[in-house]
Amino acid sequence: DAGVIQSPRHEVTEMGQEVTLRCKPISGHDYLFWYRQTMMRGLELLIYFNNNVPIDDSGMPEDRFSAKMPNASFSTLKIQPSEPRDSAVYFCASSLLAGNTGELFFGEGSRLTVL
Amino acid sequence: KQEVTQIPAALSVPEGENLVLNCSFTDSAIYNLQWFRQDPGKGLTSLLLIQSSQREQTSGRLNASLDKSSGRSTLYIAASQPGDSATYLCAVRGADKLIFGTGTRLQVFP
Numbered sequence: 001d002a003g004v005i006q007s008p009r010h011e012v013t014e015m016g017q018e019v020t021l022r023c024k025p026i027s028g029h030d031y032l033f034w035y036r037q038t039m040m041r042g043l044e045l046l047i048y049f050n051n052n053v054p055i056d057d058s059g060m061p062e063d064r065f066s067a068k069m070p071n072a073s074f075s076t077l078k079i080q081p082s083e084p085r086d087s088a089v090y091f092c093a094s095s096l097l098a099g100n101t102g103e104l105f106f107g108e109g110s111r112l113t114v115l
Numbered sequence: 116k117q118e119v120t121q122i123p124a125a126l127s128v129p130e131g132e133n134l135v136l137n138c139s140f141t142d143s144a145i146y147n148l149q150w151f152r153q154d155p156g157k158g159l160t161s162l163l164l165i166q167s168s169q170r171e172q173t174s175g176r177l178n179a180s181l182d183k184s185s186g187r188s189t190l191y192i193a194a195s196q197p198g199d200s201a202t203y204l205c206a207v208r209g210a211d212k213l214i215f216g217t218g219t220r221l222q223v224f225p
Contacts, residue, residue, distance in 0.1 A: 033213065035215075042215060042217055042218065043204070043215040045212060045213070045214070048212065056212065091158060091159070093159075093213075095213075097146075102146060102147050102164075102166075102208060103147075103149065103161055103164045104149060104161065104206070104208075104213055105161065106151075106158045106159040106160075106161075107158060108157065108158040109157075109158050
């Protein structure tokens with residue numbers, strides 16, 4: 001398996017623009033997580049899905065952030081409009097809670113810079 | 116609310132030393148605990164996963180222990196090498212969520 005795949009790896013945009021980050025989880029995994037990492041706050045859980053359904057979005061900072069998972073193999077995290085304080089590395093991770101071990105596998109991350 | 120703390124925040128040691136990294140959590144109702152490694156500018160690599168029913172896991176020079184009742188886990192690194200230099204994160208999983216600690220930045224110098 002190719003692992004969790006995220007795109008783009010790097011994104012530089014101007015304040016006010018829409019940003020869309022994409023994630024393809026490991027095939028067969030039923031949980032998908034979006035995290036944000038900054039120097040100040042470390043790794044923060046933004047939202048997670050179980051079987052494509054959003055379970056907890058309490059970590060989403062503002063209404064400017066939205067996430068979708070239209071099917072088991074694809075998820076997006078959208079920021080509209082983007083602001084400089086959104087600059088961070090955004091990670092997607094997937095796992096299979098039951099059966100296997102619940103081990104979490106991370107993608108390489110999308111580094112976002114908002115100017 | 117689960118809180119995860121790691122001590123020390125940073126560690127610098129000469130090559131060859133045996134190391135202990137600590138992780139503590141406030142809610143013992145966990146499903147499992149996972150240790151990760153993160154290199155600068157990279158993603159997180161899973162090192163060891165300990166289920167709530169287990170006491171320890173080993174992989175090569177790494178050994179992780181779990182004491183659920185006291186809310187503690189330790190990561191033991193034997194005979195450290197410069198290639199072990201990275202940030203080490205522990206994360207505990209409740210019913211669904213995985214909550215991360217603050218990390219320990221390790222530097223092993225030759």
